Amino acid sequence: MNPEPRTRFPRWVYGTGSEPDARFSLANERTFLAWVRTSLALLASGVALEALAVPVEPWARSAAALVLVALGILAPVQAWVGWARAERALRLGRPLPSPVLAGPLGLGLLVTGVLLLVGLLAA
Incomplete structure (x- = not known):
């Protein structure tokens, strides 16, 4: 028995249109989970960069870690x-639709890489 659309959250998503093929909804959910895994990796990378003795200038290491945590x-x-x-x-x-924050996330990773490269060369 399927729940009524008005009982599913968020209502502005489930309360419109018709039920799509379950394969497409499940693929969409897998994409959601991939973004969550990416988030965990970015957070762990930022923490590790600060916690480990990485041979990078301290200012560059801290800035890169901050960018990674923000991402x-x-x-x-x-x-x-x-x-x-x-x-x-x-x-x-x-x-x-295209991803809303893919551009800023990619740019943030580029900035992180540049910070680390400069910090390595300056060390």
């Missing part, structure tokens, strides 16, 4: 927003 906080936002937007698009038969 780790943004990734679950992307997970939730991306999941909801994709599920709603599936239910309404619309094209799938």
Whole structure:
């Protein structure tokens, strides 16, 4: 027995359109979980960078760790927003939207890499 759409959360996603093929909803859920795993990896990398004796200038190491932790906080936002937007698009038969925060996350990783490279060369 399927629950009524009004009892499922979030209502603004499940209360619209028709039920999509379960395979597409499950693939959307796997993408959500991949973003969550990415978040955990980013957070762990930021903490490890500060906790371990990495041969990088301290200012660069701290800045890179801060960027990684900030990205780790943004990734679950992307997970939730991306999941909801994709599920709603599936239910309404619309094209799938692009990730909202993929650009800022990629740019943040680029900045992290540059900080670490400069910090390694300066050490």
